[in-house]
Amino acid sequence: MGLYEILFWFLTVMALGCALGVILSRNPISSVLFLIATFFAISGHYILMNAQFLAIVNIIVYAGAIMVLFLFVIMLMNLNADTEPQKNRLIQLAGVISGGILFLVILGALRNVPVASLERTNTGIGLIKNLGKVLFTQFVLPFEISSVLFLSAMIGAIVIGRKE
Amino acid sequence: MLLLLIGLSFIIEKVILISVILMGSLGIAMYATWAERKVAAVMQDRRGPNRAGPFGILQPLADGLKLFMKEEIIPDSSTRFLFILGPCLAMLTALMTSAVVPWGPDYVTSSGHVVALQVADINIGILFIFGVVSLGVYGVMLGGWASNNKFSLLSSIRAASQAISYELAMGISLIALLMLTSTLSLREIVGQQHGFWHDGYFTWNFFKQPIGFLVFLVCSFAELNRAPFDLPEAESELNMGYHQEYSSMKLGFYLFAEYINMFVSSAIMATLFFGGYNFPFMDQVQVAAGPLFFTIICVMVLLTKVVGFILFFMFVRWTLPRFRYDQLMRLGWKSLIPLALVNMVITGAVILWTLKK
Structure with a gap:
């Protein structure tokens, strides 16, 4: 396994883990911090694809500006885990079903995508x-x-x- | 795969260079705290620190020792992890920017080996700096929020909105510069400003972009939270600022990060607008002095410009009173951004006109 593969899998695991952290953590501030970490992982993927401009713009715009505003609003609202409103069972069930259907649709769309054609070519289009x-x-x-x-x-x- | 192709000597060279730059920025930041107190003393007709060593020259060491020895308190009601993360992030982002600054011209040894005095020449150099600067606000915001103190929170919110507002004007003023240089690499930008005079005009970007430099300078004051824009640390309104609950070296990190930021942003302004390590008659000097001596002269020239900017930051701090918050926002949104936009349009028009001719 070369350095490229090691970096790729490290960034992939980081991106997915942090993305899960965004939706699983109870505290909104840590959700935002996980989201920032996710953006860093995605920027790392861009750099692996030799798209340095996209990587740095992703960090400047999302991590540096939009997430600061998110953090700003959440800090001002002073949301805490214990003040989170409890939703009733029906809404939770509806959420699970609609999310599951969306997952099914994405899975169905991606099932027939030929993976072998996704070869890494050094085009430099992201420069x-x-x-x-x-x-x-x-x-x-x-x-x-x-x-x-x-x-x-x-x-x-x-x-x-x-x-x- | 890529790392194995790079020779061991290259890695050692870079590690030495990084260590020297880190030590250098820490040392200069240390003595900037001393210089700040001396400058303040001179401007207010006092003596300033004069007990520790001759002229108080050992004062920074005494201050550092004091901060390390103090009791470290983490408030019970704080968010512990973020409380510790805050000062770490502030320090990290302060030290990261120096990686792309070219500190001197390439030094060619007698055996033909080229030593670049720049840690990383990436082709998005300016954007890298901009990205790190835009992340710098997290240290302040997280620290202020995690302290669980209303004044700290107010202060960190001030810092964040100030930083975001002034980043816009800063970015637009840089776009005008980039249109002129048509490269993002700091190494090439410095290379274009070779010497001082070429083809009947100055080569330094300051003489081509005076308005851009003015906007950039004002914005860097705001980004650094320096007076007259030090609203996040307005002690008369906020008790102290975002670092109110901090003690010991964690407080020291916040205070110290400000001086490191000042050093690095001075280096960036010198690089972008004042020719970096270039100086008048450098070609003649290069012939007269050997390659090693010439490189040392160039680094010294850059450091002289940096010290000049740091002194300017200090003079302004002890001269101008603090802005009011609405004045700060009005200046940022209603004066600097339109000014930077006009500058960008004029630059574009001039470039188009000269290209057509």
């Missing part, structure tokens, strides 16, 4: 130069439309949050 070229030539229209979408979301948040 910032190649990514920029692709984004601003081949996919310039979707890129601009998604940025307009973000802008409208920002303006919407300001309009909702504005004092009358």
Whole structure:
């Protein structure tokens, strides 16, 4: 087993373990911390795929900005494990069933995917130069439309949050 | 697989370099605490520390010893794990950034072996710094929350919102610089600023991006929680700040991380905008001095610039009064971000215009 495989399995186990920690831990703060650790594991996967730009942007945007805001809100609300409202059995059952169905759908979709075709090729598409070229030539229209979408979301948040 | 291809000598070289940089940043941060007190004393017409050794030169050692010897208290109502994790994270993120700063030009030994004075030349250098800076707020936030103290929590919330607000303007001011250099690697950015004068204009980025530098400087004050933006440590409103419940060396780590951050961000500003280790007439000096001596001169030049920036941080701290919180937010969102955006548009237009010609 080479270094690549060792790193891959280490990061995979870390990502899955932390993702489980997010939903299993009782304390919301530790959920957020597990989620941050998950983002780090995913960034590690990006680096293994030679996509350093995606890796660091993942950390800057998700771990560095969005998760800080999550932590911020949870700290202000002062949620604790013992103040967690108890949900009744019916809702719990509904949650289990709908989650199980979603899992089944994903499993069914992924069952026939040929794994052998997923070979590791060193294309360097994730490097910032190649990514920029692709984004601003081949996919310039979707890129601009998604940025307009973000802008409208920002303006919407300001309009909702504005004092009358 | 990859590690086995790398020679043992390479690993030893890097380990030595990392140790020297870590020791150097810790040493400079130690004496920055001494210098801060001396600068404050001079500016307030006092004497400052003068008991431990000549000119109080042993004062940092005495302070460190004092912090180590103090009783360590972990409050009963705190979240124990996060309470300990907080200062560790603050220290870790402070020390990580120095990995991508080029401290000097490549030194070629007589046998032709090249020694790079940079720990890692990654092609996303600036973004790496930006990522580490954006993680730096976790140490403060977790420590402040885990203390289970209202003042600490208020302080850490201030720190987080301040850091996020000023990261935006900082990022936009860097984009303008990146459009000019068209690379993210700090090594190449320093290489482009070779010497001082080339083709009828200055080579240093400060002369090409004065507004960008101004925005970056103000934002780095805010990111470092330094006066006049030290709202998270406003002792008159918050008793002390996010480290109120901390004692012994855990408190020391928080205080010390601030000085290490100051050292590293000075090094980054010198690298990005003031030519790094470059200085006027360096080609002539290189011919006159040997390769080893030239490398030492370059490192000294960079350290001189860094010390200059650190002194500037201190002068500002003891000159300007603290901002009010709403003033801080107004400056960040309504002045710096538009200024940085305008700077970016102008830079883009100038680059487009000169390219077309």
